[in-house]
Amino acid sequence: MDDGKPTGPKAKWWSRPTPGHTTTSAPESAAAAVDAPVEDARPADTPARPEPVAPGQPVAPEPVTPAQSSITPEPVTPAQPVAPEPVAQAPAAPAPAPAAPAPAPAVKPLHEPDEYSTPPYGGPGPWAPAPPVQRPVPTPAHGTPVPAPYAGTNGADMPAGPAPVPTPGPVPAPAFPPPPQPPQSTHWLQYDPWGGYRQPLTQPGRPLGSDGGRGKDRRGSLLVGALLLALVAGGIGGGIGAYIERNGGLTTVELPQAAKSSGGRAPDSVAGIAASALPSVVTLHVSGTTESGTGTGFVLDNEGHILTNNHVVAPAGSSGDITVTFSGGETASAEIVGKDSGYDLAVVKVKGVSGLKPLPLGNSDNVQVGDPVVAIGAPFDLSNTVTSGIISAKDRPITAGGEKGDGSDISYVDALQTDAPINPGNSGGPLVDTDAHVIGINSAIRAADSGSTTEGGQAGSIGLGFAIPINQGKRVAEELINTGKATHPVIGVTLDMKYTGDGAKVGAKGAGGKPAVTPGGPGAKAGIKPGDIITEVDGQRVHSGEELIVKIRAHRPGDRLDLGLTRSGKDLSMTLTLGSATGT
Numbered sequence: 001m002d003d004g005k006p007t008g009p010k011a012k013w014w015s016r017p018t019p020g021h022t023t024t025s026a027p028e029s030a031a032a033a034v035d036a037p038v039e040d041a042r043p044a045d046t047p048a049r050p051e052p053v054a055p056g057q058p059v060a061p062e063p064v065t066p067a068q069s070s071i072t073p074e075p076v077t078p079a080q081p082v083a084p085e086p087v088a089q090a091p092a093a094p095a096p097a098p099a100a101p102a103p104a105p106a107v108k109p110l111h112e113p114d115e116y117s118t119p120p121y122g123g124p125g126p127w128a129p130a131p132p133v134q135r136p137v138p139t140p141a142h143g144t145p146v147p148a149p150y151a152g153t154n155g156a157d158m159p160a161g162p163a164p165v166p167t168p169g170p171v172p173a174p175a176f177p178p179p180p181q182p183p184q185s186t187h188w189l190q191y192d193p194w195g196g197y198r199q200p201l202t203q204p205g206r207p208l209g210s211d212g213g214r215g216k217d218r219r220g221s222l223l224v225g226a227l228l229l230a231l232v233a234g235g236i237g238g239g240i241g242a243y244i245e246r247n248g249g250l251t252t253v254e255l256p257q258a259a260k261s262s263g264g265r266a267p268d269s270v271a272g273i274a275a276s277a278l279p280s281v282v283t284l285h286v287s288g289t290t291e292s293g294t295g296t297g298f299v300l301d302n303e304g305h306i307l308t309n310n311h312v313v314a315p316a317g318s319s320g321d322i323t324v325t326f327s328g329g330e331t332a333s334a335e336i337v338g339k340d341s342g343y344d345l346a347v348v349k350v351k352g353v354s355g356l357k358p359l360p361l362g363n364s365d366n367v368q369v370g371d372p373v374v375a376i377g378a379p380f381d382l383s384n385t386v387t388s389g390i391i392s393a394k395d396r397p398i399t400a401g402g403e404k405g406d407g408s409d410i411s412y413v414d415a416l417q418t419d420a421p422i423n424p425g426n427s428g429g430p431l432v433d434t435d436a437h438v439i440g441i442n443s444a445i446r447a448a449d450s451g452s453t454t455e456g457g458q459a460g461s462i463g464l465g466f467a468i469p470i471n472q473g474k475r476v477a478e479e480l481i482n483t484g485k486a487t488h489p490v491i492g493v494t495l496d497m498k499y500t501g502d503g504a505k506v507g508a509k510g511a512g513g514k515p516a517v518t519p520g521g522p523g524a525k526a527g528i529k530p531g532d533i534i535t536e537v538d539g540q541r542v543h544s545g546e547e548l549i550v551k552i553r554a555h556r557p558g559d560r561l562d563l564g565l566t567r568s569g570k571d572l573s574m575t576l577t578l579g580s581a582t583g584t
Contacts, residue, residue: 268434273374274386276436278327280359283378288320296377296429298359304350307477308428310339313346324350327384338480340583344411347480362437364469375420377429389420397550398466400444414554415466416440422465431467440467489557489578492521495545503533504548526576536564
């Protein structure tokens with residue numbers, strides 16, 4: 001049968017049948033030859049729509065109008081032959097020859113030809129408005145299969161629905177002749193300018209995107225886009241990370257903080273005491289021919305006298321240099337006014353310095369155990385160091401020095417003990433009370449070991465520091481300033497320092513073969529004899545010869561002392577007046 005594909009010559013695209021146009025029918029017994037390839041005799045522009053024919057009838061050629069006759073149709077060989085459809089019928093009879101077209105009167109076109117041949121008004125037609133497009137369902141003959149329509153897409157890129165299944169049986173003729181249908185060619189497909197786009201004009205078969213063509217391109221584009229996005233995101237992230245690392249974050253962090261105070265402190269607080277005492281404390285740098293050292297001192301008066309320890313200035317000797325550095329950083333050279341090894345005290349004086357602030361002196365007799373104290377000095381040359389503690393004990397007998405071996409450099413101190421940290425370099429510095437008054441001169445510490453290490457270091461504080469009471473220091477300083485020498489109270493006896501019993505034993509002989517009790521001295525006048533053991537001084541127990549010296553040095557020459565002693569197993573009491581001796 002004929003499947004709606006005309007085989008005769010066709011008119012140019014967009015031309016419509018003119019009035020009076022007729023078609024010729026073929027015998028009903030004729031059938032289309034489906035084994036032969038379809039030959040397209042229409043021009044290369046577009047196919048025309050032929051008149052519908054009854055199923056099973058041959059197709060007659062369409063008459064051509066005079067306007068159409070000017071166009072010579074050229075047979076075109078299709079680019080690809082149409083695959084034959086299998087049929088279950090006997091071979092069809094050949095179609096009769098087409099009838100000659102009847103001439104038609106010339107009709108003037110409704111408009112001028114379009115030089116650009118733009119549908120729907122391309123030349124040389126149309127001659128009248130096109131009728132509505134009809135899409136009749138193909139009606140095959142009995143037992144004749146219909147080829148599957150083009151599996152294209154509709155206007156929304158969706159696959160077109162399946163072709164309708166033909167129903168066997170007689171098919172009634174249509175009430176009116178259907179409009180001409182375009183040939184179902186593999187190259188030129190149906191196109192309706194008044195309807196939505198449903199099928200492509202060319203490239204029959206599966207749409208792009210359902211196979212590896214467009215889909216692969218799309219996947220490749222997505223992959224490239226993803227890689228570019230990853231690179232951009234990585235660059236941005238790296239830049240942000242570097243900025244955060246350099247600046248500590250994207251935003252400025254401001255932590256809450258208390259407002260700045262006026263800086264005032266209570267006068268009896270450690271800060272108040274330090275603020276009051278520091279301007280009067282100095283650091284001494286001493287250098288001699290063989291050794292050097294660092295210590296501390298404090299200002300005694302406006303004339304530039306400074307009190308310190310004897311062992312601080314000892315390295316200078318008689319020709320060394322002493323430099324004084326004040327708390328504000330000013331420096332000045334100093335010279336020794338006087339020193340005494342027995343008390344371990346010395347006075348130096350600076351010249352050409354104005355605006356000095358003397359440090360007030362307190363009374364060490366008023367100190368009680370547990371009183372708070374503050375120590376100021378330059379431990380290990382760290383100037384203006386402030387530490388605090390309490391008075392741990394009073395009247396603690398200590399001895400220091402003795403490096404010469406003859407005992408001439410030994411100092412005997414009835415010291416104040418404190419737990420305020422004191423280290424090498426604190427020597428000569430003030431120990432002050434809550435009124436910022438000096439109550440002691442820091443002089444010695446007790447170390448846990450010998451005070452040295454294999455590396456040659458110095459021992460540090462373990463909370464056992466000792467200070468010379470200021471009452472003793474005041475008297476010695478006054479004598480050193482006034483006379484350059486200090487006097488020592490004496491009782492005129494020689495002690496046996498090797499005695500290991502309880503108390504201080506008077507020796508049998510003195511130094512150089514002299515008598516142990518100096519004739520006419522304070523001891524001889526009181527009745528002390530060689531071999532007596534002194535056990536008490538002013539009611540305080542004495543356990544050794546060093547302790548007796550310390551107790552005596554704690555007084556002034558001319559003071560009266562009550563002594564308790566033992567002679568041949570008997571306890572005796574006596575009173576003596578202290579004598580005076582010049583120190584070294």
